[in-house]
Amino acid sequence: MIDMHWLYAFAGAVFASFAVSSVRERGNAKRWGNAAFWSLVALNFWFGDLLGDIGNGVLVLALVALAGFHLLGRGTAESTTIKERERFSERYGNKLFLPALIIPFTAFIGTLLFNYTPLRDSGLIEAKSVTLVLLGVGVIVALIVCYLWLRPLPMSSVDEGGRLANAIGWALVLPQMLAALGAVFAAAGVGATIGAVAGAIIPQGSIFLAVLLYALGMVVFTMIMGNAFAAFPVMTAAIGFPILIQQDGGRAAVIGAVGMLAGYCGTLMTPMAANFNIVPAALLELKNQYGVVKVQVATAIPLLICNIIILYVAGFRL
Amino acid sequence: MTNYWPLLGIVLVVLGFALRFNPLLVVAVSAIVTGLLGHMPFLKVLGVLGHGFNENRIVTLIYIVLPVIGLLERYGLQQQARALIMRMRGATTGRLLVVYMVFRQLLAALGLTSVAGQAQTVRPLVAPMALAAAEKEHGALDEDTAERVKAMSAATDNVGLFYGEDIFIAVSSILLIQGALKAFGIELTPFELSVWAIPSAICAFVIHSTRLLWLDRILSRHPRGRGGPAAFKENPDSRFRGNDEA
Numbered sequence: 404m405i406d407m408h409w410l411y412a413f414a415g416a417v418f419a420s421f422a423v424s425s426v427r428e429r430g431n432a433k434r435w436g437n438a439a440f441w442s443l444v445a446l447n448f449w450f451g452d453l454l455g456d457i458g459n460g461v462l463v464l465a466l467v468a469l470a471g472f473h474l475l476g477r478g479t480a481e482s483t484t485i486k487e488r489e490r491f492s493e494r495y496g497n498k499l500f501l502p503a504l505i506i507p508f509t510a511f512i513g514t515l516l517f518n519y520t521p522l523r524d525s526g527l528i529e530a531k532s533v534t535l536v537l538l539g540v541g542v543i544v545a546l547i548v549c550y551l552w553l554r555p556l557p558m559s560s561v562d563e564g565g566r567l568a569n570a571i572g573w574a575l576v577l578p579q580m581l582a583a584l585g586a587v588f589a590a591a592g593v594g595a596t597i598g599a600v601a602g603a604i605i606p607q608g609s610i611f612l613a614v615l616l617y618a619l620g621m622v623v624f625t626m627i628m629g630n631a632f633a634a635f636p637v638m639t640a641a642i643g644f645p646i647l648i649q650q651d652g653g654r655a656a657v658i659g660a661v662g663m664l665a666g667y668c669g670t671l672m673t674p675m676a677a678n679f680n681i682v683p684a685a686l687l688e689l690k691n692q693y694g695v696v697k698v699q700v701a702t703a704i705p706l707l708i709c710n711i712i713i714l715y716v717a718g719f720r721l
Numbered sequence: 722m723t724n725y726w727p728l729l730g731i732v733l734v735v736l737g738f739a740l741r742f743n744p745l746l747v748v749a750v751s752a753i754v755t756g757l758l759g760h761m762p763f764l765k766v767l768g769v770l771g772h773g774f775n776e777n778r779i780v781t782l783i784y785i786v787l788p789v790i791g792l793l794e795r796y797g798l799q800q801q802a803r804a805l806i807m808r809m810r811g812a813t814t815g816r817l818l819v820v821y822m823v824f825r826q827l828l829a830a831l832g833l834t835s836v837a838g839q840a841q842t843v844r845p846l847v848a849p850m851a852l853a854a855a856e857k858e859h860g861a862l863d864e865d866t867a868e869r870v871k872a873m874s875a876a877t878d879n880v881g882l883f884y885g886e887d888i889f890i891a892v893s894s895i896l897l898i899q900g901a902l903k904a905f906g907i908e909l910t911p912f913e914l915s916v917w918a919i920p921s922a923i924c925a926f927v928i929h930s931t932r933l934l935w936l937d938r939i940l941s942r943h944p945r946g947r948g949g950p951a952a953f954k955e956n957p958d959s960r961f962r963g964n965d966e967a
Contacts (some may be wrong), residue, residue: 492804591755
């Protein structure tokens with residue numbers, strides 16, 4: 404059965420190719436630092452389950468050392484110039500979109516085909532990983548199509564992938580790193596402590612104030628953890644269940660579902676949600692690393708107000 | 722007696738991010754300090770950190786698309802995205818992003834969260850198109866305006882994803898809500914929860930679309946900038962490059 408491990412093996416190969424491309428970049432003084440960084444990521448994808456917890460911990464420290472001592476750096480990786488690209492774009496036209504669309508379409512059509520045909524019972528692909536596995540298949544198909552059609556140099560996809568990876572740099576592993584921080588926070592009891600603090604400052608007698616505190620608690624805790632999933636169980640245990648559902652008789656489905664969505668307003672406003680807020684700033688080459696967060700605040704705050712109203716009205720008044 | 726000291730780890734993260742130390746370093750230091758203050762021996766902290774890192778490889782997985790995106794960029798994908806928008810009449814930045822958000826919300830509501838995203842669609846297609854639409858309507862953009870259009874493209878993807886995915890019954894957050902409430906003896910089906918994601922999804926759409934259409938008005942007022950196409954020319958002045966060379 405094809406499961407996540409196949410995909411991790413493929414991802415390991417892709418990261419190893421970034422390392423190879425980094426070494427090939429002779430003009431870059433930091434090419435060995437880049438190569439070491441991507442090699443460690445490849446190692447994690449390939450052998451993470453064999454390294455053991457301490458082994459992975461040492462690997463994490465090595466990644467941090469490379470980034471912390473400024474051993475990573477983007478070079479002046481050779482690619483085509485903007486002029487050349489404009490010529491290519493005139494030559495190939497809208498067909499250039501096709502390989503890019505192969506990836507989402509393989510994932511989309513493939514997931515539907517898999518879920519609504521007997522393929523589902525064939526056991527070919529692990530059911531919960533279908534979309535991601537097909538995304539990987541899409542990447543391979545798209546690469547084959549590109550090579551057959553555009554006939555680039557053999558190493559072009561390696562070099563271009565490495566160019567983008569080195570443009571993103573350490574930010575690429577930040578989301579995974581923050582998830583690991585979340586695990587340490589949980590083990591050290593940070594969530595339980597915050598829950599206890601939030602629970603202790605609940606005002607008695609006002610349902611609206613309790614709703615407000617629940618939603619704001621979700622937002623603040625989500626901003627700290629970078630993830631509403633970490634905040635939800637804590638806030639449910641502190642306020643959502645004992646106060647809103649049990650004491651005030653609120654509708655549980657609303658308290659749960661909309662409480663989580665209030666937390667997502669926090670996700671929009673925090674650099675800790677690195678994969679949504681920091682990595683895109685690097686991907687889009689923004690000057691301000693907090694540029695994405697900055698424009699999201701004006702959507703998040705009115706949306707939070709809406710969520711609080713929905714919580715109160717649908718949870719208690721309908 | 723509650724041990725409040727581990728909360729110092731949070732303070733370290735906030736300070737570290739605010740002072741713009743390398744985020745990987747900030748996170749590692751915070752993790753170790755938090756663990757030690759929580760009375761965990763160093764090797765235990767290291768193990769929890771390593772375990773957490775290994776268990777979450779899935780969040781880094783999406784970058785397997787980079788070789789394809791990079792290769793297509795080499796052959797003018799972004800330039801073609803621009804050219805397409807330049808030929809399209811009535812395509813403004815705001816309208817384009819509203820259409821993208823509709824797709825993103827609907828796909829996410831069908832459970833197809835990873836068919837679009839920052840690496841898959843925003844960098845190669847959506848952001849260059851949004852920039853091209855702005856330049857077509859309003860001439861060359863100054864740097865701040867180009868930055869704002871790019872940031873809005875990324876933001877639109879996030880808002881569409883967050884306020885679409887919970888409508889799908891099998892998404893992990895719905896399962897998490899169900900599990901957390903079940904621990905208190907409340908039995909709900911995923912469907913009962915996911916219908917309550919719909920009002921917020923509508924609010925998100927209305928609020929963010931209004932902002933996007935408002936962006937068109939702001940763009941029409943902004944002072945014309947100089948210089949050529951602002952799309953992703955490798956920017957040597959960039960203070961933030963995803964890797965620091967301070």
